[in-house]
Amino acid sequence: MKSKRISWISAFWLSPMLLLGVACSPLMKGNIHMDFKNYEAAVASYRQAIESNPDDWEARQKLGIAYLKTERPQQAAAEFTRALKGNPHDPVSTYHLSEAYLQMGQRRQAIEILRQYRNPQHPDLEEEIRKQVTLMEFSETIQAARKALAEERSLKPGEIGQGTIAVFYFKDTSPDHSLRYLQKAMAALIMTDLAKVSALQVLERLQVHFLLAEMQLGQTGIVDAANAPRMGHLLGAENLVVGVISAGSLNVQASIASTSRQNIIGSVSAQSKLEEFYKLQKEIVYNLLKVLKVPFTPQEEQIFSKYHTKELQAVVYFGQGLEAFDVGQWTEAAEFFRKAEEIDPDFELARMYRGACPGGSAPGVAALGQMTAMDSLTTLSAAVAAIGASGSSAGGTGDGPGDPGPVAAGGISVSW
Numbered sequence: 001m002k003s004k005r006i007s008w009i010s011a012f013w014l015s016p017m018l019l020l021g022v023a024c025s026p027l028m029k030g031n032i033h034m035d036f037k038n039y040e041a042a043v044a045s046y047r048q049a050i051e052s053n054p055d056d057w058e059a060r061q062k063l064g065i066a067y068l069k070t071e072r073p074q075q076a077a078a079e080f081t082r083a084l085k086g087n088p089h090d091p092v093s094t095y096h097l098s099e100a101y102l103q104m105g106q107r108r109q110a111i112e113i114l115r116q117y118r119n120p121q122h123p124d125l126e127e128e129i130r131k132q133v134t135l136m137e138f139s140e141t142i143q144a145a146r147k148a149l150a151e152e153r154s155l156k157p158g159e160i161g162q163g164t165i166a167v168f169y170f171k172d173t174s175p176d177h178s179l180r181y182l183q184k185a186m187a188a189l190i191m192t193d194l195a196k197v198s199a200l201q202v203l204e205r206l207q208v209h210f211l212l213a214e215m216q217l218g219q220t221g222i223v224d225a226a227n228a229p230r231m232g233h234l235l236g237a238e239n240l241v242v243g244v245i246s247a248g249s250l251n252v253q254a255s256i257a258s259t260s261r262q263n264i265i266g267s268v269s270a271q272s273k274l275e276e277f278y279k280l281q282k283e284i285v286y287n288l289l290k291v292l293k294v295p296f297t298p299q300e301e302q303i304f305s306k307y308h309t310k311e312l313q314a315v316v317y318f319g320q321g322l323e324a325f326d327v328g329q330w331t332e333a334a335e336f337f338r339k340a341e342e343i344d345p346d347f348e349l350a351r352m353y354r355g356a357c358p359g360g361s362a363p364g365v366a367a368l369g370q371m372t373a374m375d376s377l378t379t380l381s382a383a384v385a386a387i388g389a390s391g392s393s394a395g396g397t398g399d400g401p402g403d404p405g406p407v408a409a410g411g412i413s414v415s416w
Contacts (some may be wrong), residue, residue, distance in 0.1 A: 026052065039069040048248055050231070056087025061093045068096060073103035089119040091129070096382065102374055111136050114380070131358045135368060137206060139376055142369040145210040148234045160259055165292075166203040166237040167191040168212075168228075170254070174247035181319030181342060182245055187279060188322060189315075190241070193285045193304040197296045203237050209326050211235060232259030239265075239292060250274045256291055266291035273290040275315070277315065278307045283291050309350075313383070315344040318350050328364040330357045 024032075027303055030045035046063035064079035080097035084090060094117050101110035114133045119126045156379055165185045171178040188205055195202040211234055228240040243254030253269045268287035272280040281306060289296060296304075309315060321336030337354035363371065 025049065027062070030059070030062060030066070032068075034066065037069075039066050042066040043070065055086060055095075057083040057090070060086070061090065061096075061175055063398065064093070064096055064100070068100060068103070071103070073100040076100040077104070089121065091117070091119065091125060093102065095377070099374075099377055102377065103213040107140050111140060111310035123255060127355055130232075130356055130379065131362075134356045134358055135362060135371070135379070136376040137204075138210075138365065139371045140369040141204070141206045141210045142214075142365070144207070145234075146369075147212040148211065149214055158236050160232070160236050161201060161246065162238050163199060163240065163294075164201045164237040165194060165239040166208055166232065166235050167194070167241040168208060168231070168243075170252065171243050171244045176247075179245045179247060179250075181316045181317070181323070182277070184322040184326075186277075186317050187241075188243065188318075188349065189281050189308050190257070190288070193282075193306070194288065196300050196304040197289065197294060198300065199294045199296065200292075203235055205324075206412075207235060228257035229259050232257065240286060247274075250277055250280055252280060254288070257286065265283060275312055277312060278310050282307070309340075309344040309347040311344045311347070314340040314347050314350065317343070318347070318353075319351070325353060328362075328366075328368070330362055331360040334359050365396060 023280070026045045030042045033045055034040070035043035043063065043066045046059050046066060049059040049064065054057070060079045060083040063081065064076040067073070067076035067079060077097055077100040080093045080100060083093040087093070094113060095254065098110040098113045101107075101113060111133060114129055114136070117126060117129050132157045167190050169183045169187050172183050191202050191205060194200055206401065211231065228242050230333035232240045234237065238258040238259050240259065241254055242257060243252060245252050249271055251269070251271045254267065255264050256262070256266045256268075259263045268284060268291060270280045270283040270287070272283075285304065309318075317336045317340035321340065324330075324333035324336060334354050334357035337350045337357065340350035341354060344350075
């Protein structure tokens, strides 16, 4: 309340100065116009400030906000992008750039902007944004799966990119289902490696999971060669990897189905001792690339040939974490990922997923399926503002939806 009172006192004294022609900087004039919701006048003032100093990232940030207020998201996005060149760690410009893409109907791009946010000086802010991005991704992916199923008949095979590939869970055929947690874990490791090859466009794991869930295949998550083309059609993926895991020693058999040809274009298999699963996993990756005849550079190979972990129990915990993560059991998922990381501190995927787990009070999958992207962005604003209020300055203030007053440094809300 005190900060709001200061804002109005400032406006009370400064607005007569404008009327009397007392010297004010264009940036200050723009701020006063924004306080009084004179957005077009604010646009003119901020433009004037930028003409005087094209490198003024703060003026560009505020011009972007004024553009959003006047429903010009494309121009806003351009200004926020320029502002971020001047201040790459600015959470305000990042937040509003995401908002601009949402206004343009580009939800995936909006999420990607937030996903790429980095702030080494304030890892707590970066971590909170990453957790909120998880909720946005769940919401977006669930709704995209529903839309794909609703519009299935109108989808055209010609719209599918030839370099696209989806990896499905591997079916555990062991009599006691002892390999259950390797089903998702193995698929996740393989798709992570394939994603390092620039010639391929690998569909995200959640896209596959939630389409299976909407088709009521969520309990098994298993797709076979017979129904793979339909799944590829819905996902927009030309190449589909389906397979099984069997026990004894560890055996993996995988087939590559083509969506456009509606048949199997190749098969791969590998066998190893259970404790040497990591060798088998890499063998599958190399064989898939060979069947697909996909080129890769030495630099790419250096990255994807690195073992994720050699610890079997770490992978089992990772698989359990994925099971919990996919159904919105955030606390349980984080604990499984923590256990995996505890066994192998270099298990990067486990660390990444643990950091992406929202808190236990976060919405579950059912609620996320009804949440709009703007709802998620509003939640992000409140969460980051709370970090700012706790004393972590993140370099600027911004404008959060539905929040009329300024907050402590580090938040993403201002008085506009």
